[in-house]
Amino acid sequence: MSDDELKRMWSEFGKNMHTVGLMMALSFVVGVTGIVALIFVFIAIGNLKRINFYLKDNRLEDFRSKYIQAFVLRMVGVLIMVGGLVGMIFTGFFGDDWMFLFAPIVIGLIIVIAGGALEMKAWDILKSFFEDQGNYFPAILHRDLVDGCNNLKTAALMYLLSFLIITLLIGIIFQIMGYFKLAKLKDLIAPYYQTTPAAPVQTQTPTPPVQSNPNSNAPKYCPNCGAEVKGTGKFCAECGSPLT
Known part of the structure; x- marks a missing residue:
């Protein structure tokens, strides 16, 4: 289980x-x-x-055994006491022997x-x-x-x-x-008694600094004629070929 x-x-x-x-x-x-x-x-x-x-x-x-035994004893004792009381009432009206029925009441009380x-x-x-x-x-x-x-x-x-x-x-x-x-x-199985796990702590990973291209200031040359390219033009000033 x-x-x-x-x-x-x-x-x-x-x-x-x-x-x-x-x-x-x-x-x-x-x-x-x-x-x-x-x-x-x-x-x-x-x-x-x-x-x-x-x-x-x-x-x-x-516990189960003793509780059930206790219940049975109480019920038996109560029944004996009730029987004695009923007998006393009956003989009280129809005879003089009702006192003999007092014993069941005492016995029933002891059992209870x-x-x-x-x-x-x-x-x-x-x-x-x-x-x-x-x-x-x-x-x-x-x-x-x-x-x-x-x-x-x-x-x-x-x-x-x-x-x-x-x-x-x-x-x-x-x-x-x-x-x-x-x-x-x-x-016991409800959220009231269940521990809520703590939310994980999220750490921010530091962003690495952007490194500049060390070759960004190097001179550029035309792939066609080999002339040095100055400025940011898209065509070679010497031969007119595209620079890309």
């Missing part, structure tokens, strides 16, 4: 992250865009898998917390990968990628504290910021 092809794949990853950030921002207004954002997150993770076919860096695979901690670890791994790529990515982009991973790690922590409500909003803001910073990879 050529370097240009690798940059194109990183650019695709950045474009998908840009879509994720945009959909997350719109989720404040249209909640369904959060689902679209999740779809594009997994598309971006697929981009990393293809990139790693070339780079063969264990950290990229480790484990998923959040695993996601924080995943972003740490991706951050470690980007930190070692300082010679590959431009300096400005390199800093944004590291900051983006830090923002997404902070977002995962805020989600763990989402029962405080305000931390949930802070988490969403940090998440959007992180996605948009990673989205800057989309410009």
Whole structure:
């Protein structure tokens, strides 16, 4: 795989992250865009898998694995918690055993917390990968990628504290910021990150001085009669023959 092809794949990853950030921002207004954002997150993770076919860096695979595991844990934990809450509501109306269903809520919460901690670890791994790529990515982009991973790690922590409500909003803001910073990879193959070569300095070659013909003052003779020609006439004054 050529370097240009690798940059194109990183650019695709950045474009998908840009879509994720945009959909997350719109989720404040249209909640369904959060689902679209999740779809594009997994598309971006697929981009990393293809990139790693070339780079063969264990950290990229480790990030993918841990992020997917974290997502599964969170979803399972939420489903268990919802099941427990529904059961509590149902038994609250039709029986006295609703307290037995409090255990699934606690178990689900523990699983959700484990998923959040695993996601924080995943972003740490991706951050470690980007930190070692300082010679590959431009300096400005390199800093944004590291900051983006830090923002997404902070977002995962805020989600763990989402029962405080305000931390949930802070988490969403940090998440959007992180996605948009990673989205800057989309410009990796654009002129923004390409160095414009300096125009070559053109030096003027000095014009050599015009040298006068050393024979310009020498006497001229008629080619026909041999008489010396004086002046600038075109015919010989002695025989009348042309001088050219």
